[in-house]
Amino acid sequence: MGKPGKEQMIEFYRQMLRIRRAEEKLMEVFSAGEILGFLHVSIGQEAAPVGVCAHLRDDDYIGTTHRGHGYAIAKGIDLKRAMAELFGRKDGYCMGRSGSMHLADLSKGIMGANGIVGGGIPIVTGAGFAAKYKGTDQVAVATFGDGATNQGTFHESLNLASVLNLPVIFLCENNGWAEFSPRPVHAKIENLADRAASYGMPGVIVPNDVVEIYEACGEAVERARRGGGPTLIEVKCDRWYGHYVGDAQKYRGKEKVDEAMAKDCIKEFEARLLKEKILKPADVEKMQADIAAELAEAVDFARRCPYPEPEDMAVGLYV
Amino acid sequence: MKDIRYIFAIKEAMEEEMERDERVFLIGEDVGLAGGSFGASRDLFKKFGPRRVVDTPISEAGLTSMAAGAASCGLRPIVEIMFMDFVTCAMDSIVNQIAKMRYMFGNQYTMPIVVRMPEGAGLNAGPQHSQCLEAWFAHVPGLKVVMAATPYDVKGLLKSAIRDDNPVVFIENKTLHAMKGRVPEGTDHLIPLGKADVKRQGSDVTVVAVSRLVNEALQAASDLEKDGVSVEVIDLMTVQPWDKEAVFNSVGKTHRLVIAHEAVKPFGIGAEIAATVAEELLDELDAPIMRVGAPFVPIHYSLEKAYVPGSRDVKNAVLATLQRA
Ligand SMILES: Cc1ncc(C[n+]2csc(CCOP(=O)(O)OP(=O)(O)O)c2C)c(N)n1
Ligand SMILES: [Mg+2]
Numbered sequence: 001m002g003k004p005g006k007e008q009m010i011e012f013y014r015q016m017l018r019i020r021r022a023e024e025k026l027m028e029v030f031s032a033g034e035i036l037g038f039l040h041v042s043i044g045q046e047a048a049p050v051g052v053c054a055h056l057r058d059d060d061y062i063g064t065t066h067r068g069h070g071y072a073i074a075k076g077i078d079l080k081r082a083m084a085e086l087f088g089r090k091d092g093y094c095m096g097r098s099g100s101m102h103l104a105d106l107s108k109g110i111m112g113a114n115g116i117v118g119g120g121i122p123i124v125t126g127a128g129f130a131a132k133y134k135g136t137d138q139v140a141v142a143t144f145g146d147g148a149t150n151q152g153t154f155h156e157s158l159n160l161a162s163v164l165n166l167p168v169i170f171l172c173e174n175n176g177w178a179e180f181s182p183r184p185v186h187a188k189i190e191n192l193a194d195r196a197a198s199y200g201m202p203g204v205i206v207p208n209d210v211v212e213i214y215e216a217c218g219e220a221v222e223r224a225r226r227g228g229g230p231t232l233i234e235v236k237c238d239r240w241y242g243h244y245v246g247d248a249q250k251y252r253g254k255e256k257v258d259e260a261m262a263k264d265c266i267k268e269f270e271a272r273l274l275k276e277k278i279l280k281p282a283d284v285e286k287m288q289a290d291i292a293a294e295l296a297e298a299v300d301f302a303r304r305c306p307y308p309e310p311e312d313m314a315v316g317l318y319v
Numbered sequence: 320m321k322d323i324r325y326i327f328a329i330k331e332a333m334e335e336e337m338e339r340d341e342r343v344f345l346i347g348e349d350v351g352l353a354g355g356s357f358g359a360s361r362d363l364f365k366k367f368g369p370r371r372v373v374d375t376p377i378s379e380a381g382l383t384s385m386a387a388g389a390a391s392c393g394l395r396p397i398v399e400i401m402f403m404d405f406v407t408c409a410m411d412s413i414v415n416q417i418a419k420m421r422y423m424f425g426n427q428y429t430m431p432i433v434v435r436m437p438e439g440a441g442l443n444a445g446p447q448h449s450q451c452l453e454a455w456f457a458h459v460p461g462l463k464v465v466m467a468a469t470p471y472d473v474k475g476l477l478k479s480a481i482r483d484d485n486p487v488v489f490i491e492n493k494t495l496h497a498m499k500g501r502v503p504e505g506t507d508h509l510i511p512l513g514k515a516d517v518k519r520q521g522s523d524v525t526v527v528a529v530s531r532l533v534n535e536a537l538q539a540a541s542d543l544e545k546d547g548v549s550v551e552v553i554d555l556m557t558v559q560p561w562d563k564e565a566v567f568n569s570v571g572k573t574h575r576l577v578i579a580h581e582a583v584k585p586f587g588i589g590a591e592i593a594a595t596v597a598e599e600l601l602d603e604l605d606a607p608i609m610r611v612g613a614p615f616v617p618i619h620y621s622l623e624k625a626y627v628p629g630s631r632d633v634k635n636a637v638l639a640t641l642q643r644a
Contacts, residue, residue, distance in 0.1 A: 061392070063388075085425075092425070093424075093425055093427070094423060094424050094425030094427070095425035095426070096425075097422065097423055097424075097425055098423050098424065098425065102423045102424060104424040104425075104427060105427070106391070106424070106427040106428060107427075111388070111391065112420070112423075112424050114416075115415075116411055116415050116416070119384070119411055119412075119415060119416055121384075122380065122381045122382075122383075122384030122385045122387075122388065122412070123384045123385070123387055123388035123391070123416060123420075124388055125381070125384075125385045125388060126384065126385035126386060126387055126388020126389040126390070126391070126392070127388045127389070127391070127392050128388075129385055129386075129388065129389045129394075130388070130389040130392035130393060130394050131392070133344070133370065133389065133394060134393075134394075140388075152378075152380055152381075153380050153381055153384065153411075156376070156378035156380055156381025156382075157381050157385070159376055159378065159381070160375060160376065160378060160381050160382065160385055163375075163376060164373070164375075315426070316421065316422065316425075316426035317421075317422050317460060317461060318461075318463075318485050319421070319429055319483075319484040319485050
């Protein structure tokens with residue numbers, strides 16, 4: 001898997017920007033009380049979803065977490081129906097039953113976000129199992145945080161995928177935090193990719209850079225497709241807005257948060273593209289405007305969708 | 320008809336369904352090379368190979384969710400949990416994931432998975448190898464729960480469970496594994512889920528039972544016949560959703576109800592049936608509803624015989640409803 005071309009780099013930038021703006025929009029409507037429950041954004045972590053999804057086809061699988069909007073968007077979810085789901089509306093992907101924490105679009109291989117930390121990892125491993133069973137060259141990508149690597153399901157899944165030689169990519173976004181516990185509180189080792197060694201699979205560490213993530217994932221996806229088994233990839237990133245929207249991060253302190261925000265995977269990539277003349281400032285402006293329009297339309301669609309009726313509550317519980 | 324053992328009927332059901340449908344596979348600990356800890360998959364590995372009879376590490380949570388992931392991608396897994404007690408390690412998988420994936424993702428999924436497990440005392444295996452936990456699963460929307468009392472039933476119910484597009488917790492019973500009984504020849508023996516079976520007709524008292532207690536209830540019924548008491552025995556077979564109509568019809572006839580299971584009595588499935596009858600059919604009752612279940616303590620290693628309910632307990636409960644105890 002080679003280096004990305006110019007067109008691809010532009011697309012990386014556009015997708016990262018879409019995720020960023022979409023989540024900013026979500027924060028806005030969440031704060032206005034238009035969406036319910038918890039909202040976990042991945043702002044500052046947009047490189048990983050874009051880097052990995054660039055290698056995936058519609059029939060490849062991805063599983064996400066409570067912080068999973070980025071992957072759903074990068075894998076091709078329709079923003080209108082996704083927004084409607086977060087607004088709890090009937091025409092949302094999950095009939096208004098799931099909200100942010102269980103967003104799914106199986107037709108695009110988006111197997112669903114999971115509210116149980118570590119719960120989705122073995123499920124995605126099962127998608128890899130199914131691909132191998134059917135003899136296809138599909139791959140499955142399990143995404144999760146640093147905190148999830150302490151769950152039994154993480155270890156069981158890596159071991160299962162390794163023993164059964166499944167086409168699975170385990171993609172860990174190590175943002176340094178599990179809720180309000182920094183990494184040293186929850187894991188003794190600094191590099192979670194080291195855990196791959198226990199399961200006889202490659203463990204790869206990459207910085208929060210879309211191109212480097214793209215390249216590392218390319219190798220892993222290609223190996224998985226040709227029957228070479230699973231890989232664990234650890235992306236070193238940071239969490240800007242705390243655990244959930246509304247987290248004041250007093251435990252971290254403003255200085256540290258500012259420091260984190262100073263390292264922006266989108267701004268850095270933008271600077272590079274501008275410097276290398278792959279992008280012009282006018283292109284950026286146009287993209288920003290297009291994305292803003294797309295999001296306004298999505299929010300408008302969501303607002304106009306009806307809520308499900310109480311009679312809809314049990315529809316389809318059993319086949 | 321032919322006479323076969325319960326455990327062999329399980330094997331036949333899986334074998335036939337695997338032959339019938341390429342998407343069906345068996346996964347679990349020691350199911351392949353070893354043929355299953357209780358022998359349920361003996362020879363299946365030889366016949367179908369490691370692709371379809373999959374030995375896994377000791378990872379109940381991981382393997383059950385992995386099977387769920389495969390089910391959501393079009394396969395039809397049968398998961399074997401070695402002892403029902405070990406399913407506790409897979410509760411996230413079954414309760415949070417399998418039971419909810421279809422519903423919570425807006426019906427995008429079907430979840431055609433069967434999780435098989437043997438429950439119950441009988442081996443003096445103590446508190447962590449003998450439990451009956453069916454009520455837990457019956458309490459979770461999205462799951463079906465099936466329990467079989469005879470070789471005939473276990474085969475027909477398991478085949479239906481495998482063909483069902485909903486997740487089914489399929490509960491076997493260890494003391495029944497060796498039981499011999501008549502099973503139809505051929506591969507189309509199916510028993511519909513959600514329907515109870517009147518195992519014995521009677522007119523004085525209805526006993527609703529599941530799994531091993533069905534056989535105990537039948538024993539009690541034939542003992543009581545000698546005393547001039549006519550007992551109707553209903554085998555629920557599917558616990559969730561349970562066949563209310565069959566139970567109500569019977570209670571409408573006998574006006575007396577006993578519910579019997581091996582699980583501990585408090586908060587068991589007996590409580591649900593009793594409550595439903597009390598809510599909707601109280602006028603029909605001529606006596607208080609009686610429940611038979613194990614005492615509310617962990618299963619005792621050396622006092623196992625005294626611990627598990629049997630035909631005597633059913634008989635006493637029946638007599639109590641007739642105020643003859
Ligand atoms: C089984 C389970 N335990 C605890 C929680 C509460 N919880 C939600 S997110 C989270 C932290 C997860 O940290 P990490 O895996 O690093 O993901 P991040 O939030 O950083 O993206 C916790 C403890 C949960 N949802 N599920
Ligand atoms: Mg984290």
